[in-house]
Amino acid sequence: MTCDYRKAALLGVLVVISFPGLLHAQDLQAHQNTRPTIHSDRWQEDWSALADPDLRTQPLDLLKYVPLSPWDPESYLSFGVTLRERFESNDAPAFGTSGLEGDEYLLQRLQFHVDLHLFDTWQVFTQFEDVRAPGKEIMGPADENELDLRIAFLGYKQTFDEGTLLARLGRQEIAFDLQRFVSSRDGPNVRQAFDAFWAEWDATPWRVKGFISQPVQYRDVEPFDDISNDNIRFGALRVEHDIEDSTLSGYYALYHRRNAVFLDATGDEERHAIDARLSGRGSGFDWDAEAMGQFGTVGSKDIRAWAAGTRFGYTFDGLQWKPRFGLQLDAASGDSRAGDETVGTFNGLFANGSYFSLAGYTAYANLLHVKPSVTVYPTEKLSLTGAVGLQWRQTTADAVYVSPNIPIAGTSGKGDRWTGYYAQLRMDYAVTPNLSAAAEFVHFDVGESLRRAGGHDSDYFGAELKLAW
Structure with missing residues (x-):
């Protein structure tokens, strides 16, 4: 018994x-x-x-x-590996104004992950990485990160009659939309992660998302030395709503950084941002429009900054190679008057440095940008893109900025608004579901203001293979 x-x-x-x-x-x-x-x-x-x-x-x-x-x-365990190998050649970093000579090097990113799922409710995801840049003469903070913890979080998911609750706690990646202002920074060698708590309520067509975080600050002194602290804090509350062929979204964000340095201000930065975006596709058209306003303080000075970006195009599905004709427009404020009590330079927050091109020459600050493009698809796996980008400064009182938001010496308050133009050619090829290849060439023809500051025309070439298992 x-x-x-x-x-x-x-x-x-x-x-x-x-x-x-x-x-x-x-x-x-x-x-x-x-x-x-x-x-x-x-x-x-x-x-x-x-x-x-x-x-x-x-x-x-x-x-x-x-x-x-x-x-x-x-309820299962899954293992995976990601390997990206990219060769880059850049004959004039920062248009040659920084005194750096041209460089050719390899960017290598190796990642290994373990993904644990329990009952379709719990997830424990851990990813390690080893990132190196052999042959690179001048190392930046996003170039190398030898053997470190990339991501480690506990995830929770629960479905109710009204919707689905999702939450994550730990080191994770955060990106919004086209990653104009909040990105995972996939272009450089080291992607951006956040030590964060994320919560989301999905009641489609409505979704509400929010997070508080400390961005990870990457170091390459010894293994497992990346940190985050309250020197930089970032949080946001976001709402999304689906409308027929479009999605309308908006969010409020708070960004805090100690000892921030701008051309016209120094001190603790407390920046509030309000963002709105409309995106969608239908009847051959695709569109994406986003605008952000920023206010707050840097030291004793007030912040008043803004930015807006659009991408729209039309694809001729009935024609051979299905050509898409597109137009991209971007604008970001600069500081219109030096020495006053207002800082007008837009802060791109965690912007995608490769948003304009993989070369990443210019940053999303004090900028006007017009970029027509044509993309064709010779096969389902192959796409070819050609584009020309025209750039001006929003105000000559502020500098020309290169990625990531670094002012070029000798341009603030000098010269005219014309920054220059660039030509871009790009190829993407999905070899298999696990292997992809890409190549991109960019030529930037600088304007007179950059030439007077010591700059000159720049050429970039990059070719990469990405293997994911």
Whole structure:
């Protein structure tokens, strides 16, 4: 009798443990007819579809999906690797004004992750990285990070009748939209992460997201030496709403940095930002428009800054190679009067340094930018893009800025507004679902203001291979 009781109790415990998996089993069947796809943010991948043995068709699939329960296919362990190798040649960093000579080097990013899922509710994601730049003469803070913790967070997901609650606590990546102002910084060698608490309520078509964070500050002195502290703090509250073919979003953000330095102000920076964006696609058109206003203080001075950016285009799906004709417009404020009580230079926060081009010559500050482009698709896997970008300063009272928001000496208050133009050619090729290749060439023809500051025309070439498993 006692033995039967123990067996019944054990059976009851097993049922309770596996009950979440039993509830999700039917839902899982619906999306198991295809293999998961590789995501640039590896923590967003869901490999539970490999619970279906028929989908385990690739080498090492036994490591992509390691089941932890015979009753719950969504309790599993997954391993993965990302390797990016990029060659870069830049004959004039900062247009040659910084005294740096041209450089050719390799950027290597190797990442390894372990992803634990329990009951479609809990996620523990950990990623390590080793990032190096062999051959690079002058190292920046985003060039090398030898053997360090990239991401480590605890995630929670719970679905209710009204919507889904998601939360993450720990080191993680945060990016919004086209990553104009909040990005994971994928262009440089070292991506940006945040030690943060993130919470999200998804009741489609409405979504509310919020986070508080300390951005990770990268060091390359010894292994596992990256830190975050309250010298820099960043948080935001965001609302999104789907409207037919578009998504409307807006957010409020607070950025705090100790001992900030601008051309016209120094001291603690407390910057409030209000952002609005509309994006979508339909009937061959695609559009993305975003604007941000900033206010606050730097030391004893007030902040009054703004920026706006748009990308829109039309794709001729009925024509050979499906050409897309696009136009990009960007504007960001500069400081219109030196020596007054207001700082007008826009702070791009955690902007994507490769937003204009992979060369990353100019930053999103004191800028007017017009960029027509044409993209064609000779095959489903291959895209070719050609573009020309025209740039001016928003005000000649402020400097020309290079990435990441560094003013070029000798340009503030001097010269005319014309900064120069650049020509861009880019190729992207998806070799396989796990391997991609890209190449980009940029020629920047500088204006007279940059020439008087010691600058000259610049050429950039980059070629990369990215392997993801």
